[in-house]
Amino acid sequence: MIARAPSTAPNSELARPEILFVVARADNGVIGRDGDLPWRLPADLRHFKAVTAGLPMVMGRRTFESLPGLLPGRRHIVLTRDPRWQAKGAEPVRDVLSALSLAGGDRIAVIGGAEIFALFLPHADRVLLTEVHDTPAGDTILPPFTGWRETMRVDHPAEGGRPAYSFVTLLPPPAA
Numbered sequence: 001m002i003a004r005a006p007s008t009a010p011n012s013e014l015a016r017p018e019i020l021f022v023v024a025r026a027d028n029g030v031i032g033r034d035g036d037l038p039w040r041l042p043a044d045l046r047h048f049k050a051v052t053a054g055l056p057m058v059m060g061r062r063t064f065e066s067l068p069g070l071l072p073g074r075r076h077i078v079l080t081r082d083p084r085w086q087a088k089g090a091e092p093v094r095d096v097l098s099a100l101s102l103a104g105g106d107r108i109a110v111i112g113g114a115e116i117f118a119l120f121l122p123h124a125d126r127v128l129l130t131e132v133h134d135t136p137a138g139d140t141i142l143p144p145f146t147g148w149r150e151t152m153r154v155d156h157p158a159e160g161g162r163p164a165y166s167f168v169t170l171l172p173p174p175a176a
């Protein structure tokens with residue numbers, strides 16, 4: 001399971017942006033396959049667009065390279081260990097603190113993939129999770145948010161050959 005670090009609590013750290021996770025995860029934990037999403041869910045893409053609108057997005061280099069292109073109106077802050085890596089529209093950074101200080105502002109969206117979610121988990125303030133009610137094959141797995149508290153859920157039925165899905169909001173476990 002993904003465990004949130006007890007309270008070296010980011011909330012008690014010096015001022016930093018609110019850290020929002022935006023992630024779609026299948027019931028078996030799969031979030032990716034062959035550098036792409038394992039499903040086509042237009043409603044989730046619209047949801048993603050709406051909740052990340054205007055926010056700096058922080059992502060791993062592999063997720064950046066999986067995007068169909070730059071997403072308008074949002075900064076693309078990209079974690080990489082390669083000091084030479086660059087790409088048009090990307091702002092490369094080497095670690096979490098650099099990503100946060102480069103992002104600035106009140107809120108950032110951490111958008112994956114699995115490596116970057118694991119890296120930022122101890123600092124996450126809220127998860128906007130799309131539960132995809134399916135069990136696709138995949139090579140990128142995100143463990144469950146065990147202990148996180150569900151504060152909102154909107155369920156959508158399967159339709160037109162697409163799986164059912166739920167938009168869920170999670171808040172961190174109570175501090176130990």
Ligand SMILES: NC(=O)c1ccc[n+]([C@@H]2O[C@H](COP(=O)([O-])OP(=O)(O)OC[C@H]3O[C@@H](n4cnc5c(N)ncnc54)[C@H](OP(=O)(O)O)[C@@H]3O)[C@@H](O)[C@H]2O)c1
Pocket residue numbers: 022023024025030031032033034035036037059060061062063064066079080081082085093094095111112113114115116117119140
């Ligand atoms: N379902 C969803 O919501 C969702 C969201 C996002 C992505 N995905 C899927 O997930 C897959 C990609 O995820 P992934 O976990 O393989 O890769 P990722 O997290 O997107 O990126 C991994 C890369 O980030 C960099 N990195 C990782 N840890 C770092 C650290 N501590 N410091 C600096 N840089 C670091 C490295 O880049 P370098 O190799 O350049 O050093 C590493 O190769 C794709 O299939 C994508 O479609 C799904």
